[in-house]
Amino acid sequence: MRAKWVALAWLCVSTLASGCNCGMPDGDYWGFVTDHPDPTHLRLCNSGEPQYIDPALTTSTTGLPLIYSMWDGLTRHDMNGQPEPSVATSWDISPDLRTFTFHLRHDARWSNGRPLTADDFVYGIIRILQWSSASANTDPHWKLKNGEEFTGNKIRVMLRDTGPFHAGDIVEVTAAGKDDKGKDVEYGSDELEYSNNFQSSKTLELRDFPGFWDGWCAEGAACRMKEPYRSIPPHTTVNLVDKKDDAKGKTWAYLYWQEDQGIYGWVPMADLDLHPHADFVYNVRAVAANRVPGKEITVEELENVDNVSLRSGQVAAGDAMMLPRAVGVRAPDPHTLVLETAQPLPYMIAQTPQRAYRPSPREAVSRWPQKWSQPEHIITSGAFTMTSWRIRNDIELVKSPTYWDAKNVKLDRITLFSMNDQAASANYYFQGGCDAVVDAAIPNSYIPLLDGSMRDGRKYKDFREAPYLGIYFYLINTKKITNVHFRRALTLAIDRSVFPHLLHGGQIPSAQLMPGRRIADLSDADLKACGVTRDHPGVASVMISGKLCYVPPPGLDFDLKKAREELALARKEMGKNYMQSFSLKFNSGVEQHKVIAEYIQQQWKKNLGLDVTLEVQEWKTFLSDTRYGHYEVARMGWILNFPDAEAEILPAFRKDSPDNRSKYNSPEFERLMDEAEKTFDRNKRLELIYEAEKTVVNDAPLIPLYVYTQKQLNKPYIRDMAINLPNQVPYERVWIDPDWKQHLSAAKPTEGGN
Numbered sequence: 001m002r003a004k005w006v007a008l009a010w011l012c013v014s015t016l017a018s019g020c021n022c023g024m025p026d027g028d029y030w031g032f033v034t035d036h037p038d039p040t041h042l043r044l045c046n047s048g049e050p051q052y053i054d055p056a057l058t059t060s061t062t063g064l065p066l067i068y069s070m071w072d073g074l075t076r077h078d079m080n081g082q083p084e085p086s087v088a089t090s091w092d093i094s095p096d097l098r099t100f101t102f103h104l105r106h107d108a109r110w111s112n113g114r115p116l117t118a119d120d121f122v123y124g125i126i127r128i129l130q131w132s133s134a135s136a137n138t139d140p141h142w143k144l145k146n147g148e149e150f151t152g153n154k155i156r157v158m159l160r161d162t163g164p165f166h167a168g169d170i171v172e173v174t175a176a177g178k179d180d181k182g183k184d185v186e187y188g189s190d191e192l193e194y195s196n197n198f199q200s201s202k203t204l205e206l207r208d209f210p211g212f213w214d215g216w217c218a219e220g221a222a223c224r225m226k227e228p229y230r231s232i233p234p235h236t237t238v239n240l241v242d243k244k245d246d247a248k249g250k251t252w253a254y255l256y257w258q259e260d261q262g263i264y265g266w267v268p269m270a271d272l273d274l275h276p277h278a279d280f281v282y283n284v285r286a287v288a289a290n291r292v293p294g295k296e297i298t299v300e301e302l303e304n305v306d307n308v309s310l311r312s313g314q315v316a317a318g319d320a321m322m323l324p325r326a327v328g329v330r331a332p333d334p335h336t337l338v339l340e341t342a343q344p345l346p347y348m349i350a351q352t353p354q355r356a357y358r359p360s361p362r363e364a365v366s367r368w369p370q371k372w373s374q375p376e377h378i379i380t381s382g383a384f385t386m387t388s389w390r391i392r393n394d395i396e397l398v399k400s401p402t403y404w405d406a407k408n409v410k411l412d413r414i415t416l417f418s419m420n421d422q423a424a425s426a427n428y429y430f431q432g433g434c435d436a437v438v439d440a441a442i443p444n445s446y447i448p449l450l451d452g453s454m455r456d457g458r459k460y461k462d463f464r465e466a467p468y469l470g471i472y473f474y475l476i477n478t479k480k481i482t483n484v485h486f487r488r489a490l491t492l493a494i495d496r497s498v499f500p501h502l503l504h505g506g507q508i509p510s511a512q513l514m515p516g517r518r519i520a521d522l523s524d525a526d527l528k529a530c531g532v533t534r535d536h537p538g539v540a541s542v543m544i545s546g547k548l549c550y551v552p553p554p555g556l557d558f559d560l561k562k563a564r565e566e567l568a569l570a571r572k573e574m575g576k577n578y579m580q581s582f583s584l585k586f587n588s589g590v591e592q593h594k595v596i597a598e599y600i601q602q603q604w605k606k607n608l609g610l611d612v613t614l615e616v617q618e619w620k621t622f623l624s625d626t627r628y629g630h631y632e633v634a635r636m637g638w639i640l641n642f643p644d645a646e647a648e649i650l651p652a653f654r655k656d657s658p659d660n661r662s663k664y665n666s667p668e669f670e671r672l673m674d675e676a677e678k679t680f681d682r683n684k685r686l687e688l689i690y691e692a693e694k695t696v697v698n699d700a701p702l703i704p705l706y707v708y709t710q711k712q713l714n715k716p717y718i719r720d721m722a723i724n725l726p727n728q729v730p731y732e733r734v735w736i737d738p739d740w741k742q743h744l745s746a747a748k749p750t751e752g753g754n
Helices: 002-013 064-070 118-129 139-143 147-151 299-303 362-367 422-431 444-450 484-492 496-503 524-530 560-577 591-608 619-627 667-677 682-699 740-747
Strands: 041-046 075-077 083-085 088-093 099-104 155-158 170-178 204-206 230-232 238-245 251-257 263-268 281-286 312-316 329-333 336-340 384-390 394-399 413-418 463-476 539-544 548-550 581-587 611-617 633-639 702-714
Touching: 041 422, 064 384, 064 394, 064 413, 083 088, 118 139, 118 147, 118 329, 118 336, 118 362, 139 147, 204 251, 204 263, 230 251, 263 362, 444 591, 444 702, 463 484, 484 560, 484 591, 484 682, 484 702, 496 591, 496 702, 524 539, 524 548, 548 682, 560 591, 581 591, 581 619, 591 611, 591 633, 611 619, 619 633, 633 702, 667 682
Parallel strands: 041 413, 581 611, 581 633
Antiparallel strands: 075 083, 088 099, 099 336, 155 170, 170 281, 204 230, 238 251, 251 263, 281 312, 329 336, 384 394, 394 413, 463 633, 463 702, 539 548
16 A cells, blocks of 8 residues: 555646645545554655855754754753853843853753863854854844954954053954055055964964863873864964963963864963064054953943044054954853843843854864764754765664763664655655655645545545744845835735735735734734734734733735836936846755746736746755845745744845845944934834845845745654754654554544545
8 A cells, every 4th residue: 555655646746736636645644654653753855955064154944953953052942942051051231231140050961972161162162253163143143242243354352552552452443544654545454353363483283272182081092182183384374363371370272273174272461472573563542341251341332432533543463363362252160151241132042042052062063064964974963863874865864872861861873864856755755765854855735635635525644734934035236236116116016915816825915125924823812012903914022921022014915006117217327238138946856936036937927027037056055145146036044942033034135244145234224223322122122123134125036935934744643853943853842652653542532544
C-alpha cells in the first residue's frame, strides 16, 4: 500500500490545479504513518541548504532551526514564541530602560565541557559588531552604546592624556584629518584601521589567552589545544581586536590576521613593537554622556544631551585605539552580563532569544573563522550538537550531554533534510521519509487537498495552519530605480486580492509594511488597545495583549488610476532614462515565488505597459545578489521575532544598515527614527514610528504583498511541535509518542490512523 500511495502522490500533485484528488488516502492523515515510530529520532524536512550555520552570520529561515537547537542564549523561545529564562535565570532593568543586568546560571556548559560565562556573551556581541566578521546581524547590537560606531571603526579609547582628552576617554572619529606627513586625507577603511594595525619584528605565535584552559579541561583534545596553533611571520600587518591583562598583570593582544580565510589569536602586547601609522592624525570628539559605558545620567541630562558642547581635537593613531570596552557590554564577573544602551530600549528582553544573542566559542572561531561550525570543529552550547553535514543532503544533530537542561530533552537525534524543492519535501513526508515539514517546504498547490477543500471539507489531521508574523514583499533597488513616482506606480498597479485564491494558503493581502493579525479577528480587549473598531480594514500588531497595540499606516494599495498618474509623472521626470523594461529576481525551490512573479509580471504589463524579465537564482546566489545590490526588483520576506516595527522591520531601511538591500536613504525617515529612540513614553514613541513607517511606504523602496500564514505537516505521533506567531519551534521540547495509536484509541475509540 505504501508504494502505491507514493506513486499516487506524485501523480496527484501534478494535477491538483484541475481539481483531481487522484485517489489520495481517505483516512485522517496524509501519507504513510508508522504504527511504532522511533521515540528518539526526529526527521525534519527543512526548506533548503543553510547559507551559514553560525549565530553571527545566519539570516535565513533555513538556518534558524539549527542555530536555536545548537546554541543557547540569555533567553530561549517558549511554546508561544516568547522569551523565557535560559542561560540568564533573571534580569534587572533600570528605570530609564537603558541598563539591563542579566544573572547567568552556573551550570551552563559548552559541548567541550568549558563553562559558558558572561565573557562568552561579550565576545559573541563584539564578534558580530567587528568588521572582520562581515555579519548582517548587527542591528540589534547597534542600540548598545557605540555599537554602530564600533562596526564603522570610528570609536576609540584614549590610551594616554592628549590635548583635551584623558586616558580612558571614549572619542569618536569625526572627519578627515592629516597623515604622518601633514597632508590632508579622507578617511577610508584603510585609514580607519591605522590605529589598530601593528607589526612585530619577530615571529608571532598565536595561542589562547593564558589560563583559558585551566581548571576545567580533562586530558585529551581540549587540553592539547593549550599550545600555540599558528605562526605569523615578522613584519606582517595584523589588526588588534582586543587587549587585556592576565592574572600576573601581563598585557596580551587579541589579533586578526587577514590571510586566506583569516585567523585570530592572542600574543603578548609587548611583541607588537612596530606601529607603522602611529603618527597618523585623526580628528575626534568626545562622545556624549549617554554613550559612555558605565556612566549613569539623569533623564533630564539624557533629554538635553544633544545640546551639550563636546570636546574635540586631534589625536595620533598611536594615542587611541578601537577596543571593545568602548561598547555598552561588559561582564563584571563570570555570571553577570550588563548591556547598556544609549537611548531607552523598551524591547530589549523581547529580542534576546534572537540569533544575535547566541554566543559562539572563541577557541573554535579563532582557529577556523569560516569553518569552525563544521562537524570536525564545532562547539555548541544548546540542546543538540552536530555530527555530520552532507551538503544538499542532510544534517545530523545529536543530544548534547553538556546542555544544562539535558534531562528534559527527550530526543536523542534530529535529522534535517536540506531539500531545496517544496514538492520533494512534501512528497518525502508523504512517503514517511520525514516526520515533519517546516512551513516554507509545503507547496501552495497542495493546500486545497490538505485543508480539505478537495475532500468535502475533511482536513487531514496532520496539517495545521496558523497566523504568522511575516510579510511577503518585493524589494526595489533605489539605486537603480531612483524615481519615487515610478516605484509608487509599481505598487499601486498590483491587485493583491487574488493572492489567497492564487496561492491557496490563507494569505492576508496587505499593502501595509508591518504584519499582524486581521483587525476583524482581534479580541475586544485588543481592539480597545488598538483604538479601532472591528470593521477597520487591514491588520494590527498586538505587542502586549489588551494593553499595547500598533496599527501600521495604510500602504499604497491597488488603485489603477493613481498608478497611471504616478507613471506619467515618472515618465516626465525621467525623460530619456525612463525604464520601459527591467528584471525581477526570485529564488528557486519555492513554488509560490514563480507563481507570484508571473502574476506580477502580467499586472505590470497589463496595467502599466511595462516589460518585465523574470530571473530565477539558487538561494545562496540570490541572497548575495540582493545584499550587494545586483538586482532591480527582487522578492523577499521578513519573519519577525516579535511584533515591533521599530525593532524588527524599520531598522533594515536605515541608510547604514548592513541589511538595507533596497539601498534606501531618507533624511526624514532617519530623523523620525532618531527622535523615537530618545522617547521614553511608549505610546508617543509608537506615534513617531507610525510616521517613520509611513515615510518608507510612501517612498516605496519595497512593495508589500501579503501577510504570511504558517502551515505544518506533523505526523500524529509528534508532540509539542509548537506553532506560534513568530514560528519559532523550541525543538528541545519536541518528543515522539511511540504508543500514539494506543493512546489515541484509548482517548477516542472510533478514530485511528492510516
